[in-house]
Amino acid sequence: MRRRLPALLFTGLTCLAAALWFFPIYWALVTSLKPEFDVVQPGVALLPQHPTLDAYSYVFTHTAILHWYLNSTGTSVTVTLLVLCLSSACAYALSQLRFHGQYLLYGVILASFMVPVQALIVTHFVLMNSFGLIDTWLGVILPQLVVPVTVIVYKQFFDQIPKEFREAALLDGATEFQIFSRIYLPMNWGVTTALAIITFIGAWNNFLWPFLVSNSNASMTVTVGITQVHENFGVQYARNLAGAVIAALPVAIAYLLFQRRVTEAIMLSAGIKG
Incomplete structure (x- = not known):
């Protein structure tokens, strides 16, 4: 029993941490299902007393949520494809x-980790x-196309492929592009999939840069668009949180479907940065 006590203690702490992490998400979902009158009532109600979908109906009928979704999908897919290719x-x-200049270029890529993205916002603008x-x-x-970690991850995996593959392909008359696309990339599809998922999620969740550069629905992504869910009569919490839930839904579904790949990508990124 004494040997199992530390394991039980760590399990309990893990469950507590998971509950603390999940509670804001649960609270946002519950609040989005409440009438606005119930939201502003004093006290804490863990379950909606009068559940309704009015907040979601308002978001879909009074905002450009579908257009924001289209913008987010288009920009995120484009960023993912270009980042992986480049x-x-x-x-x-x-x-x-x-x-x-090969080693100098790689040194610049490694050094770019020391520069936070926020420090480049003014220059980008x-x-x-x-x-x-x-x-x-x-x-x-x-x-959003400058993602040094993907270059470093790919390089590490390419370094592990035996040189004999490339030498044999060159003797057979293959070009560098053919070697790259038909030998090196197919050998690393798992890495490509993991990086694609995490790049897409990062592009979808990106808020600061789209918020600064987007002024209208023509380019506004869903993460920026949900900040426009308001009225002239004050803050409508249920509607704001309904918009937030709708914006986060694709990322949550992608994570649930590709959880193992996302975890692999995070471990790869953490290993590089460490």
Whole structure:
């Protein structure tokens, strides 16, 4: 029994931490199902006394939620595809090719971890404004394409592939692009899938940059759009949280469906940063 006591203690602490983490999500879901009158009542009601879908109905009928969803889907998918294509190609060049400035370039990529993304916001905004890309999909997408961790992860896995594969392909007359696309990428589909999922989730959840660069529904993503769910008569908590639940739903579904891959990607990223 004494040997099992530490395990029981850690299990209890884990359950407590999970409950504390999940409670805000539960509270948002419950609040979104309440009439606004019940939301502002004093006291704590863990279950809605008069459950209703009025808040969700308002979000779908009085906002551009579907257009925001389209923008989020389009920008997130584009960011994911471009990040994977650019990062994998860059990693292959750093891993398998030899050129002047190779180590300097890789050092710059590694050093980029020391620069927080928020520190580049002003520079990104000035550049996008100079290019006339404010309030456009391209303006939302371009600054999100710089993801050094995907380059480093790909390079580490490419380094582990035996050199004989590339040498044999070169002797058979294969080009570098054919070697990259037909040998190195297929050998790392698991890594590509994991990175694709976590990149998509990060692009979908991104708020700060789309919030700064989007001024209208033409480019506004769902994470920014839900901040527009308000009235002239004050804050409507149920409607705001209904919008938040709708915005988070695709990411929650993606995580539940690809939980193992997401965990692998997080471990890969954490291992690189560590």
